[in-house]
Amino acid sequence: MPNSPTLFQRLPVVTAQNTTIDQLSLKPVDPFHGYFKPNHAAPELDSIIQSRSAFRWFRNIQQMISKGEYSFQQTMSGKSGPEVFSNNRTMFMLSSYDYLGLVGHPYIEAATINAIKNFGTGTGGARMLAGTNQLHRQLEKKIATFKGKPAALACSSGYMANLAVISCIVQKKDRVIIDELTHRSLIDALYMAQVPFQKFKHNNAEHLKSFLEKPTDAEKTFIIIEGIYSMEGDICVLPEIVALKKAYNAYIILDESHSFGLLGKSGKGVDEHFGISPDDIDIYTSALSKSIPSGGGFIAASEQAIIYLQHAASAFVFSSAMSPMNTAAALAGVEILEKEGPERIRKLFENADYLRRNLKRLGYNVGVSESAIIPVIIGHTERTLQLSAKLYELGFLANPVIFPAIPPGGDRLRLCVTAAQSKYMLDEVIYAFSLCTEIALSKD
Numbered sequence: 001m002p003n004s005p006t007l008f009q010r011l012p013v014v015t016a017q018n019t020t021i022d023q024l025s026l027k028p029v030d031p032f033h034g035y036f037k038p039n040h041a042a043p044e045l046d047s048i049i050q051s052r053s054a055f056r057w058f059r060n061i062q063q064m065i066s067k068g069e070y071s072f073q074q075t076m077s078g079k080s081g082p083e084v085f086s087n088n089r090t091m092f093m094l095s096s097y098d099y100l101g102l103v104g105h106p107y108i109e110a111a112t113i114n115a116i117k118n119f120g121t122g123t124g125g126a127r128m129l130a131g132t133n134q135l136h137r138q139l140e141k142k143i144a145t146f147k148g149k150p151a152a153l154a155c156s157s158g159y160m161a162n163l164a165v166i167s168c169i170v171q172k173k174d175r176v177i178i179d180e181l182t183h184r185s186l187i188d189a190l191y192m193a194q195v196p197f198q199k200f201k202h203n204n205a206e207h208l209k210s211f212l213e214k215p216t217d218a219e220k221t222f223i224i225i226e227g228i229y230s231m232e233g234d235i236c237v238l239p240e241i242v243a244l245k246k247a248y249n250a251y252i253i254l255d256e257s258h259s260f261g262l263l264g265k266s267g268k269g270v271d272e273h274f275g276i277s278p279d280d281i282d283i284y285t286s287a288l289s290k291s292i293p294s295g296g297g298f299i300a301a302s303e304q305a306i307i308y309l310q311h312a313a314s315a316f317v318f319s320s321a322m323s324p325m326n327t328a329a330a331l332a333g334v335e336i337l338e339k340e341g342p343e344r345i346r347k348l349f350e351n352a353d354y355l356r357r358n359l360k361r362l363g364y365n366v367g368v369s370e371s372a373i374i375p376v377i378i379g380h381t382e383r384t385l386q387l388s389a390k391l392y393e394l395g396f397l398a399n400p401v402i403f404p405a406i407p408p409g410g411d412r413l414r415l416c417v418t419a420a421q422s423k424y425m426l427d428e429v430i431y432a433f434s435l436c437t438e439i440a441l442s443k444d
């Protein structure tokens with residue numbers, strides 16, 4: 001990473017001279033604009049994409065770019081981490097899922113390089129045919145043991161793990177009740193499986209119960225939940241949901257993408273956090289691209305469920321195997337989690353509590369966050385984009401989440417804290433937010 005002075009070394013000097021926030025000129029060099037040209041009207045649409053939806057997208061993207069508010073897809077020149085080099089300058093990263101700060105860990109990198117030497121860069125096919133190697137078996141064994149389940153399956157992404165489980169195991173004659181804030185992959189999987197589903201109010205066990213109480217002729221009832229919800233940063237009310245599962249003879253599918261590696265004293269997940277036995281969770285899924293710094297996902301369940309998925313889940317059977325690099329990185333990542341997890345988790349939560357407390361002190365609404373994900377809820381699309389753009393200008397990458405990704409009025413920045421951020425960095429973040437209260441918190 002080039003040795004340029006960071007914004008954080010310069011900013012206090014600039015502001016000490018009574019420069020107002022609007023006079024700061026720290027614009028990034030050559031930010032990414034997709035294929036759009038700033039200061040032009042939205043282009044005519046190619047006939048192949050002409051649709052109402054494409055028109056809306058192009059209009060919105062062009063508006064953001066014209067106003068200098070397009071902060072998506074910025075290009076990193078180097079590894080992700082608390083500091084990244086992007087658009088010719090050092091930026092502080094506030095939107096990375098690398099919660100434990102394991103990107104660049106020497107043990108994980110060495111294991112991955114070693115895997116390329118021993119297994120090459122590709123597997124040559126799908127798992128069912130020629131694509132299974134020893135690394136897959138080792139990773140699956142490691143995950144099954146770590147999660148306390150008899151078996152596991154390594155998938156090439158978390159999205160695919162959800163698609164595989166739901167489209168294979170849930171049947172049209174079953175009943176599905178799903179938390180309204182679950183990830184898009186779970187919803188897409190239900191559409192793919194053509195299974196009707198009902199949404200219960202977010203993390204509201206009473207509302208879930210009201211669905212479960214209704215008479216049904218469904219063969220099975222599935223409750224679909226997450227360990228930590230990625231938009232709100234709150235933890236699933238698992239003990240209440242497990243009690244309902246038992247009372248109503250239902251099955252739980254739990255996506256731990258944001259809680260695996262973070263919750264519980266050894267990072268096993270939301271079950272460990274609450275002292276709940278893995279026997280009470282029927283199927284776990286998770287990405288391996290967040291606290292575990294790789295790409296891929298897993299399913300952990302009974303041996304029979306895994307055998308069935310290995311042979312009948314089309315998302316698994318008809319897609320190539322997880323690459324040797326990703327498999328080795330995931331395996332090494334879980335090994336590091338076993339060794340260094342407790343200390344990193346402690347630091348992560350210390351950082352998250354510190355940032356959350358200080359954002360609240362400045363008047364920001366951080367919702368019900370209780371994890372490493374801290375939403376800064378602005379509730380206004382334009383102001384959310386302005387805040388993200390201003391932070392971007394100041395040298396912070398903090399992605400906005402706006403309508404339609406979130407219901408109207410929920411527009412927010414979604415900050416992710418990591419164990420690798422120093423107190424100094426967090427103080428700079430807090431300082432930057434203190435400079436932006438006028439944009440973010442104005443009532444008009």
Ligand SMILES: Cc1ncc(COP(=O)(O)O)c(C=O)c1O
Nearest residue numbers: 157158159183185230257287289
């Ligand atoms: C809850 C949840 N499940 C699944 C996924 C998909 O994981 P992947 O990015 O590995 O496909 C994500 C991704 O962000 C997620 O947040």
